[in-house]
Amino acid sequence: MLATRKAFILSAPALVVLVAFFVVPLALTLVESLRDGGGWTLERYASVLSQRSFRVALVRSLKLGALVTGIAALVGYPAAYAISKLERGKRTLLMSLIILPLMTNPVARTYAWFVVMGRHGIINRGLLALGLAERPIKILYTEGAIAVGLLQLFLPLMLLSLVSALENVPAELEEAARSLGANGFRAFRRVVLPLSADGLVIGGTLVFTGSITAYVTPAILGGTRVLMLSTLLYQKAMTLMDWEGATVVAVVMLLLAVGLNALLRRLRPREAM
Amino acid sequence: MRVPRSALAVLSLVLLFLLGPFLILFWSSFGTQASLAFPPKGFTLYWFRKVLGMRMFVDAFRVSVLLAFASTGAALLLGVPAAYALVRFAFPGKGFLELLFTSPIVVPGLVLGFALLSFFTAVARYPVPLRLFLGHMVLLFPYTVRVISASLRNFDPAVEEAAVSLGAPRWVAFLRIVLPNLRAGVMAAFILAFITSFNNVPISLFLSGPGVTTLPIQMLTYMEYYYDPTIAALSTLLILFTVAIIQLVEKTLGLSTTLGG
Numbered sequence: 001m002l003a004t005r006k007a008f009i010l011s012a013p014a015l016v017v018l019v020a021f022f023v024v025p026l027a028l029t030l031v032e033s034l035r036d037g038g039g040w041t042l043e044r045y046a047s048v049l050s051q052r053s054f055r056v057a058l059v060r061s062l063k064l065g066a067l068v069t070g071i072a073a074l075v076g077y078p079a080a081y082a083i084s085k086l087e088r089g090k091r092t093l094l095m096s097l098i099i100l101p102l103m104t105n106p107v108a109r110t111y112a113w114f115v116v117m118g119r120h121g122i123i124n125r126g127l128l129a130l131g132l133a134e135r136p137i138k139i140l141y142t143e144g145a146i147a148v149g150l151l152q153l154f155l156p157l158m159l160l161s162l163v164s165a166l167e168n169v170p171a172e173l174e175e176a177a178r179s180l181g182a183n184g185f186r187a188f189r190r191v192v193l194p195l196s197a198d199g200l201v202i203g204g205t206l207v208f209t210g211s212i213t214a215y216v217t218p219a220i221l222g223g224t225r226v227l228m229l230s231t232l233l234y235q236k237a238m239t240l241m242d243w244e245g246a247t248v249v250a251v252v253m254l255l256l257a258v259g260l261n262a263l264l265r266r267l268r269p270r271e272a273m
Numbered sequence: 274m275r276v277p278r279s280a281l282a283v284l285s286l287v288l289l290f291l292l293g294p295f296l297i298l299f300w301s302s303f304g305t306q307a308s309l310a311f312p313p314k315g316f317t318l319y320w321f322r323k324v325l326g327m328r329m330f331v332d333a334f335r336v337s338v339l340l341a342f343a344s345t346g347a348a349l350l351l352g353v354p355a356a357y358a359l360v361r362f363a364f365p366g367k368g369f370l371e372l373l374f375t376s377p378i379v380v381p382g383l384v385l386g387f388a389l390l391s392f393f394t395a396v397a398r399y400p401v402p403l404r405l406f407l408g409h410m411v412l413l414f415p416y417t418v419r420v421i422s423a424s425l426r427n428f429d430p431a432v433e434e435a436a437v438s439l440g441a442p443r444w445v446a447f448l449r450i451v452l453p454n455l456r457a458g459v460m461a462a463f464i465l466a467f468i469t470s471f472n473n474v475p476i477s478l479f480l481s482g483p484g485v486t487t488l489p490i491q492m493l494t495y496m497e498y499y500y501d502p503t504i505a506a507l508s509t510l511l512i513l514f515t516v517a518i519i520q521l522v523e524k525t526l527g528l529s530t531t532l533g534g
Contacts, residue, residue, distance in 0.1 A: 003362040010358035011370055014351040014414065022377055022385070022411045025392035029384075032391065079287040082280040092527075094288075096519050101291055104515045105472050107492040108508030112294035115301050115505070120310040122297060152291055159287075184277055213381035215475050216489075220496070230383050234478070237387060247391070250384045261379045 026254070033247045048248040057232040058252070064143060064228065065211040068150045072158040072207045073200060080162030080199075081192070084169075095163070102156045106216040113149055113221060114140070141223035149217040154210050158203040165199025166192070205264045209257050229253050295512055302505035309502055320506035330507060333491035340402075340487060341470040344409035345417075348466055349459065351410070352417030357447070359418070360425040378415045382475030385412070390479040401482035408476045413466040420465060424458025425451075461526050468518065 034040055048054050083094055101109055116122050117139040127133040139145055169192055177187040215230040222231060229249060237246035297311065302320055304313020324330055358364075359371060377385065389408050393399055399407070428451065436446040452459075477487040486494070496504055 004364040007358040007362040007364045007367070010354040011374075014355040014374065014418075015370070017351060017407075018373060018377070018411065018414065021389065021392075021407045022380075023373075024396075025388040026380065026385070028396070029388040029391055075283060075287060078280040078283040082276050082284040085276040085280075092523065094284075096523055097288060098291060099519065100295070100512075100515065103468055103472075103519060104295075105489055105492075105508070105511040106474055107489045107496070107504075108298075108511045109294075111492075111496070111504055111508050112298040115297050115309055115311055116294055118309060120308070122311040125311055152294070155287065155291065213383065215383045215478070216493075219493070230381070230475075233383060233387060237390075237479075243391075246387065250387045253381050254384045257379060257381050257384075 029247055029250055030254075033244075033251045044244050044248050048245050051245075053227065053232065054245075054249065057227045057229050057249075060143065060226075061212040061228045061230075064147050064150065065208045067147055068154060068211045069204050069208040071147075071151055072155050073204060076155060076158040076162050076203065077193075077200075080159050080166055081188075083159070083163050084166035091163075095160075098156050098159055101152050106153075107220070109153070110149055110217055110220040113145070113152075117145055117148075117221075140221060141226055143222075143226060145221040146218050146226065146228065149221045150211045150214060153214065153217060154207040157206045157210065161199040161203030161206065162196065163199075165196040165202075169195045201267060202264065205260055209260045213253055213257055298505055298512070299509050302502050302509045304502060307501050309500055309505060313502075320502045321510070324503050324507045324510075327503070329491055329495070330488065333486050333488040336485060337471055337488040340405055340409055341467045344406055344413055344470050345463055345466040347406070347410045348413035348417045349421075349462060352414055352462065353421055353452075353455075353459070356418045356421035356425055357451075360422050361430065374418045375415045377411050382412065382473065383478070386476040386479035389476070393480070401480070401485040404480045404482075405477060405485065405487070408480050409470045409473065412473065412476055413470055416466050416469060417462045420462035421455065421458050424455055424461075428454050457526055461522070464518065464522055464526075468515075 033044055034042070036043055083091055086094065114121065118124070119136045119140075121139070123139060124133070124136040127137065128135075173195070174187050174191050177191045178184070182190065212228070213230055214228075215234065218226070218228040218231045219234070222228065224231075224235065227235065229252065233246050233249040233253065236242040236249060301309060301311055301313045303316050303318070304310070305315035305317045305319070306313065355370075355374060359367065359374070386408065389404070389411075393404050432454075433446050433450050436450045437443060441449070472489065473487070474489045474493070477490050478493075481487060481490050492504060492507065
């Protein structure tokens, strides 16, 4: 009983703050999305779901999320494998380089792609110089530009998850598989991959959830026309003054993120955040 | 065992992809053209001088730093006792508290920012600085709980019990024995939370107001109107700032302590 009281006193301030400025605002948003006039209704959802702009943004978010997660896994595995085999000093150096995009001011990070993808950017200069294009092609404000920006932002998360999973795979097991006649790829597929699958699941969930909810990258690289759920939410709330619509988009994003996290907890209860 | 050459090749491409844009950005922030182009012509420090002299960015930088210090400090004040309660005591409702205390990480920042703006508009009409402070504090709290919990788990409770059994009141034992041993954990939590606040866009985007704007939001606003290398110069400075922090963390704490906490 004493322990309970002490624990309660110690965590009470945090509990109060989180209830007041986290639980209540989110609950109000949820309630708001389900009410109209005096009664409960799903009308707002029906109205937002019937909008083409919402459906396009939803499908685009899921599609780009899946694309970025897939590429991050494909590219991340060999890269993380190489990192996990390096000696300690080099590994630390590489990790600190890899997390740079994660720790950098997001506007600065995304702005860097302007210089690469812009009308007079490095890609267009190259295409013109090589005669591959007659005038600058449009790279910015496309889905591809958003995907590239998201990949730079979230690939580090995949790498961190995979490296920590691969470090726990005993090198002897892989060597045993090889000495028993498996070639490098087979040893990887049959031994290393199954033993590091947790890292892939965790990294994949983080990358996918991050991609479908990120704001700065689609806002800068997608502009005001190529909208994802996040940029649509902002546009509805602050530009179109469609507060009810924005509320529904916010709840959809919330459910997607919470649902994915719950799924991850189910699959890997211990390693999940 | 040798690392296969193909894996090393992929790793090099990954590094080029992750860091290449930064190098190109550095280079172009020294160019003399008024619009962003590659390759940049000439060499000048003009854009750096310009951005350091611009009131809007200097003020926003000040707001960001103050906000990061205040919200990080507050999140630690809430997070240290909460983590202590979660790690040291078994009590009914503990699982629920653990879930609640980490959930601000799970909720998309933009959704939290939007919900807080609705709340501050309809229910609690607080001034803008207080809104920003509360929003950031809620965002940072889970990081402090997670990192401090991890470092508490690594600290043997027997040492603290020894102090208590020798007659020290529980709170004295905490201040004199536990807290000094948590120093690395608190430092790690502080740095992680500070960077998270300093770089935050989604919450500040909804909670900033006239006259009180954080640096990332001010940069976004400026970018809507201008394309000159001012932002490139500012971005260069911010990236170097981040590199310095990562170096500091690596030297003093080790990256794995900070990130894996």
